[in-house]
Amino acid sequence: MSDDNMTTEEKQAAHPASEQKETPAKPAPDLPAQATIMQLVDALLKTPQTLYNHVRRNDLSAHLVRLLLIFSFCLLGYGLIVGSFSGQTQWFAAPVKIFLGTCFSALLCFPSLYILAALSGADLRPGQLFGLLSSALALFGILLSGFAPVAFIFTFSIKTLSFMGFIHLLVWSISLYFGLRYIAAGLAALGSSNTAMMKIWAAIFLLTLLQMSTTMRPIIGTSDRFLTAEKKFFLNHWADSLGN
Numbered sequence: 001m002s003d004d005n006m007t008t009e010e011k012q013a014a015h016p017a018s019e020q021k022e023t024p025a026k027p028a029p030d031l032p033a034q035a036t037i038m039q040l041v042d043a044l045l046k047t048p049q050t051l052y053n054h055v056r057r058n059d060l061s062a063h064l065v066r067l068l069l070i071f072s073f074c075l076l077g078y079g080l081i082v083g084s085f086s087g088q089t090q091w092f093a094a095p096v097k098i099f100l101g102t103c104f105s106a107l108l109c110f111p112s113l114y115i116l117a118a119l120s121g122a123d124l125r126p127g128q129l130f131g132l133l134s135s136a137l138a139l140f141g142i143l144l145s146g147f148a149p150v151a152f153i154f155t156f157s158i159k160t161l162s163f164m165g166f167i168h169l170l171v172w173s174i175s176l177y178f179g180l181r182y183i184a185a186g187l188a189a190l191g192s193s194n195t196a197m198m199k200i201w202a203a204i205f206l207l208t209l210l211q212m213s214t215t216m217r218p219i220i221g222t223s224d225r226f227l228t229a230e231k232k233f234f235l236n237h238w239a240d241s242l243g244n
Contacts, residue, residue: 028053035063037070044139048182051135052189055124060131067131067138074141075099078148085155085164086222093226097219101212106137109205113183120197122187132186140179147171162241165220176206210234 028049031039040063043050054060060067079095086094114129124132154167184198192198213219214234216227221241232240 030054031063033062035066037066040066040070040138041142044135044142044182048139048185049189052132052186055128055132055135055186056190058125058128060135061127064131064134067134070138071134071141072099074138074145075102078141078144078151081148081152081155082168082220084152085161085220086218088222089226090218090220090222094219097216101216102137102209105205105209105212106133109201109208112204113201116197116201117187117192120187120192120194122190122192124190128190132183132190136179136182136186139182140175143175143178144171147175161221165238165241168220176209180205 028047031043031050031054035043051060054063076095076099079098080091082098083090083092083094110130110133113133114124114126117124117129151167151171154164158164180198180202184195184202187198188195211234214232214237217223217237218228
């Protein structure tokens with residue numbers, strides 16, 4: 001029987017699977033030269049490989065300002081929700097502290113990220129790695145904004161400071177997980193062969209962020225000072241907050 005007279009099923013049975021051509025994966029599209037905010041948001045959420053490709057070619061700098069704007073706007077917006085729990089001066093103090101604390105933590109941990117990324121096998125220049133970190137922070141901010149309505153409901157329905165702190169900590173943990181996973185996946189796509197290095201840096205960044213939140217306290221509660229001069233480890237601060 002000729003191939004023309006065979007059905008589709010018979011053709012598949014006649015030819016081994018190894019001889020059948022696989023459909024190649026569709027390459028991630030590049031961002032336009034003047035990508036809009038929404039195009040960047042879509043790329044972060046749907047096709048992160050697009051941004052990894054720009055990092056590899058070292059041309060993500062064209063979109064860096066918009067990525068940082070996404071991060072800033074989302075963090076300041078979430079900070080307003082945090083500050084609305086106590087009101088008064090926290091309306092502006094909480095957003096400023098959250099934004100500056102996150103920026104300082106990222107900058108302080110950037111040198112260790114570069115060193116550990118190099119040790120993991122990723123051949124990236126500092127500018128390329130900064131672009132990867134900036135896009136991860138933008139993704140982190142987007143996720144915070146997505147969970148903001150949930151935090152908003154609890155803000156105006158409960159009065160317990162410790163429980164409100166737990167809600168915000170949970171939202172931050174989930175958002176931070178996806179941001180760190182984005183960096184890990186990016187480093188793997190860019191040549192990293194040792195995932196343990198990223199896990200070490202994730203722990204360093206998390207500890208720095210938690211201690212920074214304690215250093216810049218109060219963020220949720222109220223105080224007669226913008227910053228508290230007393231030095232305290234974040235676990236001790238949590239224990240004291242739960243005891244009050």
